[in-house]
Amino acid sequence: MKNNRIREIAIASAALVVVAAFTTMIFSHHSDMGMGVGPSNSPRYVSVSGDGTVKVAPDSVRVDASIANVSATSAASLRATAKSADALRSSLKESGVEAKYISAVNLSTNPEYSYSNNGPAKIIGYRSTQNFTITLRDAKNSGLIIQNLQNKVGNALSINSTSPYIYDQKIAEANARTLAVAAAKAKAQTYAGLTDSKLGKVLSIEEQISQSSPVPMMAMAKGMDAAAPAPVQVDLGQQSITVTVTTKWELR
Secondary structure, three states: OHHHHHHHHHHHHHHHHHHHHHHHHHHHHHHHHHOOOOOOOOOOEEEEEEEEEEEEOOOEEEEEEEEEEEEOOHHHHHHHHHHHHHHHHHHHHHOOOOHHHEEEEEEEEEEEEEOOOOOOOEEEEEEEEEEEEEEEOOHHHHHHHHHHHHHHHHHHEEEEEEEEEOOOOHHHHHHHHHHHHHHHHHHHHHHHHHOOOOEEEEEEEEEEEEEOOOOOOOEEOOOOOOOOOOOEEOOOOOEEEEEEEEEEEEEO
8 A cells, every 4th residue: 555655646746747847838938929039920111102194195086976866657767767877887987997896875766745835745756866886996087087977977966975085005004004113112212211221022012093084075177168168176185194003112
């Protein structure tokens, strides 16, 4: 019995030593973490933005047009509008406008009313309307194309608006982006110098792209013979493509 008692005391003492050692290891680990030992996950950085803008002459003109005809019956009105639409397509084709740049966006037929103060409204016919969105890639000759279109279709055609724009702005965006990043980097280098730091790698970058929207314009050319119809002139002007970048640069 005495030998068994001694063995139990020895085992208990050994267990206490193991627990004490394990507790010391845990305490040491937590102490190191609390003192900030180990690599940092939050490098010093400076956040700056930069703008880059390029001005480009529009290479295309978007035309919003509509065709409308009023007839005694809805069927006759639709036929008249279909005939005018064919004339529109034919004129555009003669001017070199491809079919993929012509979009018929709406077709409707509605009764046309006459209103009187002394009685109810009366139907006097039916109006059929078809709207078109047309892209003229030949921006410089867009005025002449529109005039030829009006001459061929006649009074059934209404030109609602013209909007010069840049059809493919990828090159302009790339140039503006280069300017924007250069401007942001120059700012970051300035801040690095002011804080006795060295500029490191870029940590993040975000961009926004904006395009100016000039007011749609259509004007008549001057200096022509008064007896001859003056050709239509669409003023293209210039549009600005702006890229804004927000960047974070590492400071060492």
